[in-house]
Amino acid sequence: MAEEPKKDAADVTDATPSVSEVETVDAATPEEAVAAIEAPVERGEPILQVRNLVKHFPLTQGILVKRQIGAVKAVDGISFDLYQGETLGIVGESGCGKSTVAKLLMTLERATAGEVFYKGQDITKLSGRALKAVRRNIQMVFQDPYTSLNPRMTVGDIIGEPFEIHPEVAPKGSRRQKVQDLLDVVGLNPEYINRYPHQFSGGQRQRIGIARGLALNPEIIICDEPVSALDVSVQAQVINLMEKLQDEFNLSYLFIAHDLSIVRHISDRVGVMYLGKMAEIGSDEQIYDHPTHPYTQALLSAVPVPDPEAREGRERIILTGDVPSPANPPSGCRFRTRCWKAQDKCAEEIPLLAIPERFAGQDTPAAHESACHFAEEKDVVHAA
Amino acid sequence: MGILDMPPGKIPQGEILFRGQDMLKMSNEERRKIRGRKIAMIFQDALSSLNPVLSVGYQLGEMFRVHEGMGRKEAKAKAIELMERVKIPAAKERVNDYPHQFSGGMRQRIMIAMALALEPDLIIADEPTTALDVTVQAQVMDLLAELQREYNMGLILITHDLGVVADVADKIAVMYAGRIVETAPVHELYKRPAHPYTRGLLESIPRLDQKGHELYAIKGLPPNLLKIPSGCAFNPRCPKAQDICRTEVPPLVPVTEQDGAELTGRGSACHFWKETIHG
Numbered sequence A: 001m002a003e004e005p006k007k008d009a010a011d012v013t014d015a016t017p018s019v020s021e022v023e024t025v026d027a028a029t030p031e032e033a034v035a036a037i038e039a040p041v042e043r044g045e046p047i048l049q050v051r052n053l054v055k056h057f058p059l060t061q062g063i064l065v066k067r068q069i070g071a072v073k074a075v076d077g078i079s080f081d082l083y084q085g086e087t088l089g090i091v092g093e094s095g096c097g098k099s100t101v102a103k104l105l106m107t108l109e110r111a112t113a114g115e116v117f118y119k120g121q122d123i124t125k126l127s128g129r130a131l132k133a134v135r136r137n138i139q140m141v142f143q144d145p146y147t148s149l150n151p152r153m154t155v156g157d158i159i160g161e162p163f164e165i166h167p168e169v170a171p172k173g174s175r176r177q178k179v180q181d182l183l184d185v186v187g188l189n190p191e192y193i194n195r196y197p198h199q200f201s202g203g204q205r206q207r208i209g210i211a212r213g214l215a216l217n218p219e220i221i222i223c224d225e226p227v228s229a230l231d232v233s234v235q236a237q238v239i240n241l242m243e244k245l246q247d248e249f250n251l252s253y254l255f256i257a258h259d260l261s262i263v264r265h266i267s268d269r270v271g272v273m274y275l276g277k278m279a280e281i282g283s284d285e286q287i288y289d290h291p292t293h294p295y296t297q298a299l300l301s302a303v304p305v306p307d308p309e310a311r312e313g314r315e316r317i318i319l320t321g322d323v324p325s326p327a328n329p330p331s332g333c334r335f336r337t338r339c340w341k342a343q344d345k346c347a348e349e350i351p352l353l354a355i356p357e358r359f360a361g362q363d364t365p366a367a368h369e370s371a372c373h374f375a376e377e378k379d380v381v382h383a384a
Numbered sequence B: 001m002g003i004l005d006m007p008p009g010k011i012p013q014g015e016i017l018f019r020g021q022d023m024l025k026m027s028n029e030e031r032r033k034i035r036g037r038k039i040a041m042i043f044q045d046a047l048s049s050l051n052p053v054l055s056v057g058y059q060l061g062e063m064f065r066v067h068e069g070m071g072r073k074e075a076k077a078k079a080i081e082l083m084e085r086v087k088i089p090a091a092k093e094r095v096n097d098y099p100h101q102f103s104g105g106m107r108q109r110i111m112i113a114m115a116l117a118l119e120p121d122l123i124i125a126d127e128p129t130t131a132l133d134v135t136v137q138a139q140v141m142d143l144l145a146e147l148q149r150e151y152n153m154g155l156i157l158i159t160h161d162l163g164v165v166a167d168v169a170d171k172i173a174v175m176y177a178g179r180i181v182e183t184a185p186v187h188e189l190y191k192r193p194a195h196p197y198t199r200g201l202l203e204s205i206p207r208l209d210q211k212g213h214e215l216y217a218i219k220g221l222p223p224n225l226l227k228i229p230s231g232c233a234f235n236p237r238c239p240k241a242q243d244i245c246r247t248e249v250p251p252l253v254p255v256t257e258q259d260g261a262e263l264t265g266r267g268s269a270c271h272f273w274k275e276t277i278h279g
C-alpha cells in the first residue's frame, strides 16, 4: 500500500443532514461480521452508505528524502447512499474524482478519512475474512475493454480467475460449466471459452468484462465508464444487456460515466460531482428536469443533443475560465471561479450538500440535495 | 489534405477539387502551398500534435516565419494576438509556456489558433473536441463557430458525435465502411433519415430530455475494413436487407419527396431509400 498522508480531514466533515441514518453493525467475531455481510437486504433499503469520504494523494518533492508539499484532493468529503436494486449514476468532468470513488468502494485504495458502510459495517476498517466477503460482493466493470483483459489468458481463465481467490463460489470440478453459463448469460457463444481477448470485438470484450464481474454472484457492481470506449452503434447493445442482468440478478449498480444521456437512461438516481465534491444528487427527473445547482445546469446545457430543433429552443450556458486544480481548490464553493452567480459568500462559506432551505418541506422536484448557497431551479434540457 | 498521399496510404482514384483545381494532380510543391495557407487542419489530440519541447508561442510564430517570412519579434507579436483571439487568458505572459503547462481545452484552442494563423479558406477539424469535457467542449465549439463566421471560412467537421454535428453543421454526410451512405441538410437528416444506418444510429442514442424505454440496438459489429461485405456494406446489420443488398452496391442517389419533388442536398446509398424515408 502506498504511503499515506497524515489524516487531514476534508474541509467539511459534519454529517450531511439529508442522507439516511446508518444502522451500524457491531460484529464481535469474524463469523458475525461475515454473517452480517451475507445477510440479504430488502429492495429499496440502503446497501452502501458513504459518509464524508476523503482521498488525498500526497504531492511529494525530493528524491532521497521525500517531503510532502501538498495533496491532490481527489475526493474531499462526499456522502451518498446506494439502495438495493437501484442504479445510481455518477457524472462529472474529467479529474473530478469519479474513478477514485470507485477504487475506494472497491477497497483498491485506502481512504484518507470517512466511512463506507456495507450493510452497516465500515469496510474501510475491515480485514481478513470479513473484508474478503465484502470484496466478493462488490465487483467492478472497467472502461477499457482493450487493456483491462490480460491478452495472454483465455476467456475461460479470465472469467474464472475470481474463483481462484473465492473457491467456495465454484468448486474446481464445476468451474468450466460455470464459465460457460456466464458466457451464455452475457450473450456470447459458450464455445468461445478457449479463445483469447484479441479474437473479440470491443463490445464482445466488454461482455467478457461483465461476465467476470458477475462470476462471484456479487450484490453491487461498480461500472466505471463501461461503454465509453465502444462504437456508438454498439453502446446500446451493452447498455441493454446491463439492464437485463440487473433485473435477472437483482444487482445494485453504481454507474460512472461522463455521457449524461446514457446516465439518464440507465439511472434511477444521479449524483453530480465537481472537483472532489458532490454538487447535487437526486432522482433522474430531479436532476435532469429540475436541476438547482449552477454546475449541473451548465453541464446539462452544454450537452450537444442530436436534434437541431430541440437545440434551438434551449438555453446554453457557456462557462468561462478553466477547471481549477484539485491540489489547490478555490476556497468556499469549488465552483465559484466559473460560476456566473458567485457572490462574496461563495468564497467564504462552503455550501453543504442538503435540501436548500427555500425548498425544504415543499412538495416540489426542486427539493433535493444541492450544494449551493443560491440554489434555484432552471430547466436547461427542454426547449422553451 | 494530401497527407495520406504517400505509402502506406494511397488514393487509387478520384478527384479532390479545391476552387476548381484537382489537388491530386498537383505537384507536392503546389499542394504544400495550399495546405496550411488555404486549407488548415485541426486534430483530435492537441497534446500529440504540438511539439512538447517548443514553447507554444514559438510554434505559433513558426507559421508566420515559414509561410510569411516574418522576423522573430514580429512573429511573436502575431502569436500573442492569435492567442488572444482564441481567448487564452494572459496571452502575453503565457506565450513562452510549453504545451504541457496548458489545460486540454487551452491546448485545443491553441491548435485552433494555429489553424487560423494564415486565414485559410477551409478548416478540416477531425474530432476537435472528442478528448474534452462537455463544458470545455462547448467553449471550444462556440469559439470555432464564432471564428468561422468572422473569417468566413468553410468548415469540414469530422466526428462520431451526432450531437456535435447537429449543433454546428449546415449539411451532413454520414459515412459507413469508407463510403458516404447519406447526405442531407442538418434538420432534414435528424427528422427524416433516408438510410437504415442513419436511422439506427439516431434511434440507439438515449435522450437527455426524457427517460426512454429500451434502446434500439443496431445488431452485429462495426465493419472490418479488411473484409467489407459484398453489395451494401451495411447488409449484415440491416433490418431491411434483401437479396439485392448482398450482391449490388447501392449508389448514392438523389432522395425526393413521395411525389418526386426535389429535396435539395439529399442523397442516400440504399436500394430501399424510398421505404426508409417514406415508409
Ligand SMILES: Nc1ncnc2c1ncn2[C@@H]1O[C@H](COP(=O)(O)OP(=O)(O)OP(=O)(O)O)[C@@H](O)[C@H]1O
Pocket: A057, A072, A073, A074, A092, A093, A094, A095, A096, A097, A098, A099, A100, A101, A258, A326
Ligand atoms: N494515484 C494517484 N496519485 C496522485 N493523483 C491521483 C491518483 N489517482 C488520481 N489522482 C488525481 O485525482 C484526481 C481525480 O482522479 P480520478 O481518476 O478519480 O478522476 P475521474 O473523475 O475518474 O476522471 P476521468 O473522467 O478523467 O476518468 C485527478 O486530479 C487525478 O489526477
Ligand code: SF4
Pocket: A293, A294, A295, A333, A334, A335, A336, A337, A339, A340, A341, A342, A343, A346, A351, A371, A372, A373, A374, A375
Ligand atoms: S455556492 Fe455560489 S459559487 Fe457555488 S454554485 Fe452556488 S452560487 Fe455558484
Ligand code: SF4
Pocket: B195, B196, B197, B232, B233, B234, B235, B236, B238, B239, B240, B241, B242, B245, B250, B269, B270, B271, B272, B273
Ligand atoms: S441497401 Fe439494403 S442492406 Fe443496405 S442499407 Fe439499404 S436496405 Fe439495408
Ligand SMILES: [Mg+2]
Pocket: A098, A099, A100, A224
Ligand atoms: Mg475515471
